[in-house]
Amino acid sequence: MAIRTASKAKNSSGITLAVALAAGVRQFACQARSFSEGWSREMPKTSFITTAIDYTNSPPHVGHAYEKVLADVIARYHRLKGEKVFFLTGVDQHGQKVQQSAAKAGVPPAEFVKEITQKFVDLWKKLDVQYDGWAATTDPLHENCVQGILQRLFDEGQIYKDKQAGYYSVRQEQFLTDKERGPDGQFGPEWGQVEFREEENYYFRLSQHKDWLLSYIGNRKDAVIPDFRQMELRNAVERLSGDLCISRPKSRLDWGIELPFDKNFVTYVWFDALTNYISFAGYDPSLSALNSVKERGSNGALRSQPSTFLDKWPALQIIGKDILIPAHGIYWLIMLHAIGFPDDQMPQLLVHGWWNLGGAKMSKSAGNIIDPFALIEKYGADALRYHLMGDITTGQDADFSEERLVEFYNADLANNLGNLLSRTLNMALKYSNGKLIGASSQALYKEDYRGEPGTGPLGNVIEWQVKRYEEGMEAYKPRRGLAELMVMGAQCNLFIDVHEPWKVARDPSRTKDVNEIIYALAESMRVIAILISPLLPRAAHRIFDQLNWKMELTGKEERFSLVDAEWGTLPDGHVVGKPVQLFPRIETN
Numbered sequence: 001m002a003i004r005t006a007s008k009a010k011n012s013s014g015i016t017l018a019v020a021l022a023a024g025v026r027q028f029a030c031q032a033r034s035f036s037e038g039w040s041r042e043m044p045k046t047s048f049i050t051t052a053i054d055y056t057n058s059p060p061h062v063g064h065a066y067e068k069v070l071a072d073v074i075a076r077y078h079r080l081k082g083e084k085v086f087f088l089t090g091v092d093q094h095g096q097k098v099q100q101s102a103a104k105a106g107v108p109p110a111e112f113v114k115e116i117t118q119k120f121v122d123l124w125k126k127l128d129v130q131y132d133g134w135a136a137t138t139d140p141l142h143e144n145c146v147q148g149i150l151q152r153l154f155d156e157g158q159i160y161k162d163k164q165a166g167y168y169s170v171r172q173e174q175f176l177t178d179k180e181r182g183p184d185g186q187f188g189p190e191w192g193q194v195e196f197r198e199e200e201n202y203y204f205r206l207s208q209h210k211d212w213l214l215s216y217i218g219n220r221k222d223a224v225i226p227d228f229r230q231m232e233l234r235n236a237v238e239r240l241s242g243d244l245c246i247s248r249p250k251s252r253l254d255w256g257i258e259l260p261f262d263k264n265f266v267t268y269v270w271f272d273a274l275t276n277y278i279s280f281a282g283y284d285p286s287l288s289a290l291n292s293v294k295e296r297g298s299n300g301a302l303r304s305q306p307s308t309f310l311d312k313w314p315a316l317q318i319i320g321k322d323i324l325i326p327a328h329g330i331y332w333l334i335m336l337h338a339i340g341f342p343d344d345q346m347p348q349l350l351v352h353g354w355w356n357l358g359g360a361k362m363s364k365s366a367g368n369i370i371d372p373f374a375l376i377e378k379y380g381a382d383a384l385r386y387h388l389m390g391d392i393t394t395g396q397d398a399d400f401s402e403e404r405l406v407e408f409y410n411a412d413l414a415n416n417l418g419n420l421l422s423r424t425l426n427m428a429l430k431y432s433n434g435k436l437i438g439a440s441s442q443a444l445y446k447e448d449y450r451g452e453p454g455t456g457p458l459g460n461v462i463e464w465q466v467k468r469y470e471e472g473m474e475a476y477k478p479r480r481g482l483a484e485l486m487v488m489g490a491q492c493n494l495f496i497d498v499h500e501p502w503k504v505a506r507d508p509s510r511t512k513d514v515n516e517i518i519y520a521l522a523e524s525m526r527v528i529a530i531l532i533s534p535l536l537p538r539a540a541h542r543i544f545d546q547l548n549w550k551m552e553l554t555g556k557e558e559r560f561s562l563v564d565a566e567w568g569t570l571p572d573g574h575v576v577g578k579p580v581q582l583f584p585r586i587e588t589n
Ligand code: MSP
Pocket: 051, 052, 053, 054, 055, 062, 063, 064, 066, 067, 092, 273, 274, 276, 318, 319, 320, 321, 322, 323, 353, 354, 355, 356, 362
């Protein structure tokens, strides 16, 4: 018997069932365009993935959680493909805001950041964010690296001292320009007290590299993804003028890294924070040749770096939309260029959108922060990960909604996948004592395949969906990956409804057919577990455990691997376990 969904797969409008399901399971914005080009550039041995490092002036909120889970999913997906991965995340511990928050709390900044840092560490543990490197900017290793880079740039004349005179906002701790004036020519109330000041500081020759940056962005189409962000960056670079103030006098800010060439100053914000991406990857500023024109573009300035660094760099850098311009798109790329990184060693910037609340930006001052700890407590880590990955398209903004979290968890995880697993295992136990006998029928599934892509025997449907899942994940779109998994689950549930195994089982002449049905479902669940593992690692383990699929039979150390998502891997004679509710429904009242 050829078990197929194709025969009943046409609905009245003639659309194949798989396509209808893909559209209907959930309104996923599955953009066809692929972001994978960047990934297919010649890859270093280790895939290096970074996130922004979070300010430690206040505890993490759901926006921080989103970015780290996104990076974790991408990192896990690359591990699933068998790549070596170095996933770096961490905390930005210096600066004005931290110094102020610590003063308000009446504790020294070092003590204050320790406490907040712990909250981030705790959250990543609860959310299964599995990083390989932890970037905390008070680490002496990092401080030395920042100082080494500053010294080099100073020695090369890239950093100079200058006096700035102008209007200064005491509240925002910054000099203001005419751009900050309102239509009435005055500085608005958001700036608080504004006074005229004169201050000496150190400056980095940013504008000297403007033409280089324009040409780099012009030559590399996927320097920033999505591409509308690259366009924004290009426009911003075209308007770039002036240099970057990189210091604060200690009289004003002392919670920072001291300038190696002037003890009266600390470096301010970006030179400290951005350098984390290389300092924690093993970059050694004392090893690279000075930034001579001859070295540029030839990789010469990097050649002397430790192999641990060269093995990782360049990175895929995941950041929020607010810190592309100017921080990462301008300051960071120019900093790297100035210390001799050639164009083909520039990182790629993946820019995500923001979770808002009721259309408004989440902020501590507006009092509309969503606490991820509370959500995990209430719904569990899987539910939060699912919502953060499933309800936002990478690059776009979305509105955070607890109602949607519950609604989609129940519909997709509890009703679709959870139900499928329990139906499958219950039938296996009932009709064949849990024993699978149907692997040999896989040729039959394939041979019989005549339908359109995504239709036909279940094995073909799954194979097709695996490809679509991969497309989504390669494009850094976990939402699309999840959507394809939900289509798989829905197809399998439909397969059960169409073939009504409970009726087939009543006919003693059709034992082989029942076995084939059960095998196909258990095998689909195994594939789903592999593919869902980057997104919901705990659930993936639970599925494997219930399938009783320990992996030692295959002799592999890694439990989940993309190459194992091939149809027909479960051997005949394998005995599945008993069902335990995979995703208990969330009851809201
Ligand atoms: N410390 C700097 C980054 C330095 S990177 C060298 C910083 N920290 S932050 O804590 O304000 O933000 C950290 C990351 O969280 C940023 O990428 C930011 O875009 C992201 N998000 C902050 N709020 C967010 C949402 N509401 N939604 C999604 N991401 C959000 O900037």
